[in-house]
Amino acid sequence: MQRNWWKWGDPNEIKHINDYPKLKDMVEERWKMRLREDFFPPKTFELPTISEKKKNLIKDIFASLHPKKISFNEDDRLAVSLGKSYYDVIRIFNGGGFVSPDMVITPNTHEEIQYVLSQASENNIYIIPFGGGTNVVGALSLDNLAGKGEAICTIDLRKYKKLIQLDEEHLTATFETGILGPELEKILNAKGYTLGHFPQSFEYSTLGGWIVTRGAGQESTYYGKMEDLIERIKVATPIGTLESNTFSHDASGINVLPFFVGSEGTLGIVTEATVKIKKLPKNYRWIVALFPNFQQGSKYLKELSQSGVKPSVVRLSDANETSLFSKMATSHDQPGLLSDLKKEAQKFILQWKNLTEPCVCIMRFPQGEFSVSSQIIFAKDLIGKYDGMVAPNTIGDKWAESRFKLPYLRDTLVEHSIYIDTMETLVQWKDVQKLHQALTKELNKFPAFNKNKGIFIAHISHIYPNAACMYFTLITPMLKGREIEQWQELKELVTNIIVQYNGSVSHHHSVGADHQKWYKLFTDALTLDILKSIKNKLDPKGIMNPGKLFS
């Protein structure tokens, strides 16, 4: 097992805290402390051994699979034991305590997946579908299965990833759902197309994972969330395979496609998906604006969305985020989000008298879209109405360079005893400012956040005519020996405030284990009953991702 098995991404991309000198200086000054360098996870974990008898039993159950597709290897099992949330990571640092599967099956056809599910159902083996393993809300947590069932089998879908059909005449593509973001885009880009789905986890997450979590990407305001991008799906369930209607927009009764969007592995495995693709933009055009405060910026975005303008990327940083990125910005610091802000835009800020809480808003428009010019004209013209000004747009490209790099920084900070977590919600425009203020106020007096020493930054990441997705990042020194409680208390505090302002439990991270409490509180009883009746039908033995969502 490699030293860094638990870390995000490409080992070559991993940086040391000294690679972010400005950030290091800033937090050390803020917290009047030296960043610890003595915080490491255990080199390995002892997983429960699987007896030969049990192995043979399992091999018998899945006798039609090639033996190489079933692994009881500890490294293989460990690698799929957890997702990528702060809670996942901090438990690793704290010596484990998480449950691992007994085996990993790696199918590469729909028939194999269907076979595994059918056999597992007959033999009471729990099935945990594993896409990219990037979930940050405990969707892969097996804690509730400790000591239950015959065996826990994780299905690693990453070898099930072929293009089935690229239909250039109708701008659709059908894929096996274990395909990773870059693999999918490479295939589409080669022919001049894109799906346009770019979550921050893009490099390590899968099409199937995006679907069953109702994911959004950084460009979903233009391209649509995952539920908008699917035309048709094929699903393997414990009792058999089904396919949704040919078209997502027919009037041929109830379409079952949406039943599986957001199903988080509880009903079956979405094995094939026909997605709507678009022509690959030739280039992008950026607009960067500075607003005097978050409220004016969010009013701007509300009017923009209600006018029908759809930037692909849209990100309105609050004053804290704007300031943090401005301070971090040097040519050496990575991630360089808004790193040119200091050099170029800061002089605008300085020129701007009386400006105490400037907020930067970056917007990107895909070029080639016939209406992009009128969108840009409209969007630029509107900035003044909300007391904003146009800023240099070079920082847009800088953002694009580092758009998938932030997860690396998270791991680096954790290694230096810094708590860092992100949360997000969809909230009506009228509550955007109120929620932001309430979180600021409550966090500033919250012990686990070190009161006002914690860093709380927020941005709006997606816009709809009626609502905005607000995305929050919390950073503060770890409470030594109370790392898990600290995480729990902050998750609890923030989510309670979110739902108090009628924010959704999640806009794109999904429910997982971490949001389940609020999901059950805010989903009405009859809805839960309906979902259970579908579950009972498709998964009568309750083997699919047990205990998640409504079950």
Next chain:
Amino acid sequence: MQRNWWKWGDPNEIKHINDYPKLKDMVEERWKMRLREDFFPPKTFELPTISEKKKNLIKDIFASLHPKKISFNEDDRLAVSLGKSYYDVIRIFNGGGFVSPDMVITPNTHEEIQYVLSQASENNIYIIPFGGGTNVVGALSLDNLAGKGEAICTIDLRKYKKLIQLDEEHLTATFETGILGPELEKILNAKGYTLGHFPQSFEYSTLGGWIVTRGAGQESTYYGKMEDLIERIKVATPIGTLESNTFSHDASGINVLPFFVGSEGTLGIVTEATVKIKKLPKNYRWIVALFPNFQQGSKYLKELSQSGVKPSVVRLSDANETSLFSKMATSHDQPGLLSDLKKEAQKFILQWKNLTEPCVCIMRFPQGEFSVSSQIIFAKDLIGKYDGMVAPNTIGDKWAESRFKLPYLRDTLVEHSIYIDTMETLVQWKDVQKLHQALTKELNKFPAFNKNKGIFIAHISHIYPNAACMYFTLITPMLKGREIEQWQELKELVTNIIVQYNGSVSHHHSVGADHQKWYKLFTDALTLDILKSIKNKLDPKGIMNPGKLFS
């Protein structure tokens, strides 16, 4: 009972065949016949009498309802017995043979609806939700209930129609779902908004009906189909009330909203809906184009849609439809669809040498939308690529004047022994031309269509990047004494050809009784099982619109 109880719409709008002199001349010449004037429906129907004992029993069951809200009156029952399909009408002419409900309940609160459903479920009374009664595929047919159950109760929802909330800040409006199209638009228009949902039945259909049939309107290419326009719903079911998630675009598990879209009254009654509204366009801009044939026109529309252009109205008439409307067009003939075509556009056609099958395409764009100018420029520039030419756009306004008038003409034709029916489907672009040709070929040799004497016209009514909605109208003299068989044979022929080219069972008319055979054939077994398990959960006694869809 009025003489015209079965007819479409406003009695003042009803015309005689002599009001359409050109059409009359044309069909009489084509069919070498005088149009009969001796074909009338019975003046009344004898409905089964409900005994006083049964009435009292029912009154007891629904004791909490005000007695005036329960009617056993024959006129009231007859008025909700049928929809508005050709089959519905021809059965009236043929002396009935349809089943009527035993009573009509007219609730006007959600609580009353919930009460009726709960009581009905406990007492095995069938419930038929009735919105506007405009369905054209037998959705209101009670034939399968003859002699079954304790009683059949139709719930007429047209008095349940208040605005609950107009949220101008978030561009949503919440209505009770019995509200008719014009009532809904009047409320929204007064504040400067529109829902943008204008089916041909607009004047007499309800919000709830649009939702449970997955309806589309004439402007849905821009505004979206009903499934795109809903943010949230409240539903009364036999076992209680439920509400969907606050947001249609969250990631908080599976949203049950889509379970009820297209449910056709089988699971409960959608009682409240929060819909997405848009600013009312100040005006419209038309583009009218003429293409040398249907294929070039449809290729044009495919590229238009794939480029992201979304006209609100889009209608590409095939050569037959173009020719028919051109011939019908005089200032006196109604409906005056494309009635200026003769005066203005025909000279273009004449100038256009070698043109044997010109097809007219009308497109309307809502003005005020920031990108309308670039959309129009793009759409106009593209016409030449497909050998089309821009035609005078005055005929657009003419279309708008008469957009809801065609159902009146249908009734007039039936009274003169003319069969006229419409069918529609969503079909991939690659199959548009093939389906059109196959239908033309098969109809031309089909006895029930009087072979090549029948009039078959088609248009594309909605466009998507991957598919088009094709809309067909069939007109031919009735086969005397075989009117019902003629309808059945033509429905069978056309639908069989549609599904042969992978067209959907319906794009917006829904399944009803008439499409159920194909719906069951083309929906996979497991999907039907899931739907049944939801049905069993929400409607354990099977009282909701029994026998429809999957049940």
